[in-house]
Amino acid sequence: PYHPEVAGIPCVAAVDQLQAKVDTVTVYVRADLLIKDVAKIIALAPRRVIFNPGTESAEMLAAFNEAGIATEEACTLVLLRTGQF
Template identity: 50%
Template sequence: MKTLVIGATTNKERYAYKAISNLIGKSHQVVAIGKEPGMAMDIKIETEKLPFHGVDTVTLYINPRHQVEYYDYIISLKPRRVIFNPGTENPEFYALLSANNIQYEVSCTLVLLATNQY
């Protein structure tokens, strides 16, 4: 199962980095997009919206204002679901995802992983 982390960072204190670490720890495939290039664990942080294939889940770590530029991109990937982590809640995007038959979850990736609900 492949997860795309949007809002990835090299800062080990940030939740996006911790999510990448925990996803890898649970043997999930991870791809990542962030503002700055770099590495999070062994994952290359891309700065472009690459056409990743086979993305099951997109987990967001960017605020709603910055999500707008990702709407079409995320929908084009046809993920099974999008996770809105705390601070990323976005009713406008929920409606777009629903209209495109993509599930969304307002939750915390770290909690879902820790409780085996991911």
């Protein structure tokens, strides 16, 4: 929320400011900080949400699954490194 861009990539201050189609949401923050944005993430209609270690939440998993959004508990860096992303 503090930078208009990082490494030349445009940033937005809030999830609901995204303009592009979102395929994957990767979670890096703990559940109590993100829970307020679950409805906004569901509104983006991503294909999947990846919960990195330490971000898992049964409540958020249930909400995304109920909305028909696939969820995965995995380290994004490992997925990228091993070609599984």
